[in-house]
Amino acid sequence: MRGGSEAPLVSTLEKAELNMNLDALYSELTLKPSGKLALVVLDGLGDVATREQGFVTPLEAAVTPNLDALSKDSAQGRMLPLAPGITPGSGPGHLALFGYDPLEYQVGRGVIEALGLGMELKAGDVAARANFCTLDERGIVIDRRAGRIETSVCERLCALLSSKVKKLGETEVIIKAGKGHRFVVVFRGKGMEGPLTDADPHREGFAIPTVQPVNAKSVKAKKAAKLVAEFYKAALPLLGKEKPANGFLMRGIAHQPDIPKFQDRYKLRPACIAIYPMYKGLAQLVAMTKLEGHQTIAEQFERYLAEYDNYDYFFIHFKYTDMYGEDGNFAAKRKAVEDFDAALPILLRKKPEVLAITGDHSTPCVIKGHSWHPQPVLLHSAYSGSDKLERFTETGANCGSLGLFEAKYLIRLMQANAKMLDKFGA
Amino acid sequence: MRGGSEAPLVSTLEKAELNMNLDALYSELTLKPSGKLALVVLDGLGDVATREQGFVTPLEAAVTPNLDALSKDSAQGRMLPLAPGITPGSGPGHLALFGYDPLEYQVGRGVIEALGLGMELKAGDVAARANFCTLDERGIVIDRRAGRIETSVCERLCALLSSKVKKLGETEVIIKAGKGHRFVVVFRGKGMEGPLTDADPHREGFAIPTVQPVNAKSVKAKKAAKLVAEFYKAALPLLGKEKPANGFLMRGIAHQPDIPKFQDRYKLRPACIAIYPMYKGLAQLVAMTKLEGHQTIAEQFERYLAEYDNYDYFFIHFKYTDMYGEDGNFAAKRKAVEDFDAALPILLRKKPEVLAITGDHSTPCVIKGHSWHPQPVLLHSAYSGSDKLERFTETGANCGSLGLFEAKYLIRLMQANAKMLDKFGA
Numbered sequence: 050m051r052g053g054s055e056a057p058l059v060s061t062l063e064k065a066e067l068n069m070n071l072d073a074l075y076s077e078l079t080l081k082p083s084g085k086l087a088l089v090v091l092d093g094l095g096d097v098a099t100r101e102q103g104f105v106t107p108l109e110a111a112v113t114p115n116l117d118a119l120s121k122d123s124a125q126g127r128m129l130p131l132a133p134g135i136t137p138g139s140g141p142g143h144l145a146l147f148g149y150d151p152l153e154y155q156v157g158r159g160v161i162e163a164l165g166l167g168m169e170l171k172a173g174d175v176a177a178r179a180n181f182c183t184l185d186e187r188g189i190v191i192d193r194r195a196g197r198i199e200t201s202v203c204e205r206l207c208a209l210l211s212s213k214v215k216k217l218g219e220t221e222v223i224i225k226a227g228k229g230h231r232f233v234v235v236f237r238g239k240g241m242e243g244p245l246t247d248a249d250p251h252r253e254g255f256a257i258p259t260v261q262p263v264n265a266k267s268v269k270a271k272k273a274a275k276l277v278a279e280f281y282k283a284a285l286p287l288l289g290k291e292k293p294a295n296g297f298l299m300r301g302i303a304h305q306p307d308i309p310k311f312q313d314r315y316k317l318r319p320a321c322i323a324i325y326p327m328y329k330g331l332a333q334l335v336a337m338t339k340l341e342g343h344q345t346i347a348e349q350f351e352r353y354l355a356e357y358d359n360y361d362y363f364f365i366h367f368k369y370t371d372m373y374g375e376d377g378n379f380a381a382k383r384k385a386v387e388d389f390d391a392a393l394p395i396l397l398r399k400k401p402e403v404l405a406i407t408g409d410h411s412t413p414c415v416i417k418g419h420s421w422h423p424q425p426v427l428l429h430s431a432y433s434g435s436d437k438l439e440r441f442t443e444t445g446a447n448c449g450s451l452g453l454f455e456a457k458y459l460i461r462l463m464q465a466n467a468k469m470l471d472k473f474g475a
Numbered sequence: 476m477r478g479g480s481e482a483p484l485v486s487t488l489e490k491a492e493l494n495m496n497l498d499a500l501y502s503e504l505t506l507k508p509s510g511k512l513a514l515v516v517l518d519g520l521g522d523v524a525t526r527e528q529g530f531v532t533p534l535e536a537a538v539t540p541n542l543d544a545l546s547k548d549s550a551q552g553r554m555l556p557l558a559p560g561i562t563p564g565s566g567p568g569h570l571a572l573f574g575y576d577p578l579e580y581q582v583g584r585g586v587i588e589a590l591g592l593g594m595e596l597k598a599g600d601v602a603a604r605a606n607f608c609t610l611d612e613r614g615i616v617i618d619r620r621a622g623r624i625e626t627s628v629c630e631r632l633c634a635l636l637s638s639k640v641k642k643l644g645e646t647e648v649i650i651k652a653g654k655g656h657r658f659v660v661v662f663r664g665k666g667m668e669g670p671l672t673d674a675d676p677h678r679e680g681f682a683i684p685t686v687q688p689v690n691a692k693s694v695k696a697k698k699a700a701k702l703v704a705e706f707y708k709a710a711l712p713l714l715g716k717e718k719p720a721n722g723f724l725m726r727g728i729a730h731q732p733d734i735p736k737f738q739d740r741y742k743l744r745p746a747c748i749a750i751y752p753m754y755k756g757l758a759q760l761v762a763m764t765k766l767e768g769h770q771t772i773a774e775q776f777e778r779y780l781a782e783y784d785n786y787d788y789f790f791i792h793f794k795y796t797d798m799y800g801e802d803g804n805f806a807a808k809r810k811a812v813e814d815f816d817a818a819l820p821i822l823l824r825k826k827p828e829v830l831a832i833t834g835d836h837s838t839p840c841v842i843k844g845h846s847w848h849p850q851p852v853l854l855h856s857a858y859s860g861s862d863k864l865e866r867f868t869e870t871g872a873n874c875g876s877l878g879l880f881e882a883k884y885l886i887r888l889m890q891a892n893a894k895m896l897d898k899f900g901a
Binding site: 155 | 496497500501504547548857858859860861862863873874875876877878879880884887888889890891896897898899900901
């Protein structure tokens with residue numbers, strides 16, 4: 050689709066050098082930690098003001114005395130998760146917040162699911178999101194979720210497959226049950242990569258398609274595709290007599306990319322305080338320490354207090370703004386913001402030197418899904434300055450001193466506010 | 476304290492690929508059309524508020540009830556035509572609006588003039604903007620416009636040249652008369668490119684300079700320059716006895732770059748509803764269908780209504796804001812905005828799913844010409860949200876949710892608002 054013969058003004062090489070230089074520069078300027086940094090993500094926080102809702106967003110409609118108090122001493126702005134108009138999944142949304150260019154580090158869904166189940170992946174592992182299904186006698190998918198079998202059944206079937214299919218040639222096969230009919234398969238071997246097409250017809254009435262490399266030229270992906278076919282050959286017969294879970298589908302088949310560790314990149318000891326598997330998985334992808342055992346935002350903030358001395362950077366994830374945005378439930382999303390606000394004073398008992406509160410993307414109620422709208426961000430530190438905004442809202446953030454910027458730069462602003470970025474040049 | 480040794484994360488080559496990837500990513504995410512997209516360009520719309528005019532811009536001074544009503548349900552922002560401080564011509568200004576990086580796709584004035592006259596250029600054609608002039612007996616230019624001869628004279632002279640100079644070697648020569656003393660020459664051959672320096676002293680009292688390649692190293696440009704010299708050698712004697720048009724000047728000599736077609740790039744059937752040749756030419760450059768036969772903005776909007784079902788994307792161009800800005804005529808520019816506003820309800824009878832109203836650049840009255848000031852943009856859709864701005868103005872747009880962004884991304888935002896861009900990543 051690209052342009053044809055006209056030569057770009059800046060040569061490919063020059064452009065590449067320019068890009069590389071910025072990352073290298075940040076690394077070079079990065080100083081040792083001083084103080085604590087906290088990134089608090091209200092998933093899907095951003096929204097849009099529509100006529101139907103009286104021209105306010107859930108964040109604007111919410112009663113948020115604690116955020117309001119904080120906003121008086123904070124800078125605000127809006128962040129592009131990736132690039133104008135692009136709606137990110139949770140993976141790219143969070144990687145950007147962690148300071149990794151989501152285009153540079155693409156992570157397939159299978160990898161994220163595996164990480165979310167607590168599997169310790171290695172760079173090069175190929176992972177697939179899988180689930181049991183029901184096949185008829187001709188191999189046609191007649192129920193893509195196998196009647197949503199119980200988790201206990203799923204665990205038994207995964208144990209069965211695990212015990213019988215441990216290796217395929219030199220490649221190790223690791224299977225782990227998830228919730229309900231879901232599980233994950235990891236292939237640990239050499240010389241493989243994703244992405245592959247799905248072993249899933251995506252609707253009932255069709256057979257399970259054979260997977261193919263997305264990039265037909267990739268030798269590594271061909272090897273991975275061959276292995277998935279071998280796995281089906283070995284595993285499907287083992288389920289032949291099961292009811293209703295006599296088959297399985299595989300999606301999002303991809304390899305774990307080699308992502309630099311957060312601690313190496315920023316010289317910060319990072320901790321993840323999330324509840325949902327996917328976000329723990331995303332944190333693990335950049336080698337954050339996952340803290341466990343909390344079930345509410347209040348408990349998450351308490352955990353932060355307890356672990357305050359042990360880490361330099363805390364990633365605290367709050368799911369419900371996204372969940373209710375996906376439902377299109379304005380009142381519930383507003384209430385989720387209020388619940389968050391009510392718990393916020395716990396965090397502030399030991400206020401981090403740098404506190405960023407934002408979303409990984411917007412999930413507008415009117416869209417009932419992720420969107421491309423820049424998410425609002427609030428940045429608070431002794432050096433953030435005040436944008437003189439009485440509240441933290443999308444509309445206010447439009448006029449904030451941070452302006453509109455790519456989310457991958459947030460961590461650089463946090464570093465700067467922690468005085469962890471040295472001066473450039475004399 | 477410095478970091479130091481950290482190796483760059485990604486190799487030079489990989490980074491270059493990443494850059495390319497953003498365009499590729501947009502292509503990959505582009506979905507089939509749903510609904511109509513309209514780009515309405517008030518040429519040179521942006522302006523600056525000066526003390527002399529009571530600190531308002533023409534857009535702010537204008538009475539615009541229809542734009543005001545629209546703005547309540549719209550997002551706003553400001554767009555950099557190209558990069559900070561760069562004042563674009565109409566070519567780069569519009570190419571950016573069509574989503575093409577103006578640095579990547581450079582189009583010479585000769586090419587634009589040829590397209591504006593309805594000539595069907597091919598990639599690689601070299602085109603020159605030309606006009607008849609008066610030379611004295613020594614070949615000195617004594618009237619750069621040959622007394623502004625009538626169009627009919629111009630047409631006769633062009634026919635004369637066309638009949639005598641059809642080919643130069645293997646290269647085809649195509650000549651077309653414009654208005655008054657103006658015409659266009661196209662050289663259609665192989666292995667040529669622009670840009671060349673002008674065959675125009677740009678003032679009277681000097682001879683016509685010999686053209687030279689702008690890039691002295693370009694073999695293709697040398698060939699083109701040689702051809703222009705041959706053309707002068709063949710054509711000038713044919714005019715020897717004419718009065719006053721016994722010579723001609725050539726400017727903006729350039730080749731047509733190979734630009735990907737709009738429809739291929741965005742999966743949208745595009746139509747151009749412009750009045751002035753240059754804008755039709757620019758639309759043709761990306762292979763939009765040019766609709767003809769309208770003379771006023773009201774007629775242009777009527778035409779949009781009539782063609783509503785036949786296209787997915789409408790480019791509607793309004794010239795007068797730029798024209799009066801160039802004149803430095805504040806009152807007339809304000810009136811042009813009001814005329815536009817009065818016609819707007821015609822368009823809104825069949826409101827497009829996504830409507831963008833903006834300029835291709837600013838033409839501030841105080842500058843009497845194009846400028847580098849970011850133009851304001853209004854974006855309206857069911858998902859644009861409201862920035863709670865009561866009016867569409869430069870000052871209001873500064874606080875819009877779209878922020879300040881490069882104009883080439885506008886179409887991506889339009890695609891997103893039409894739900895024509897798929898989600899990226901899981």
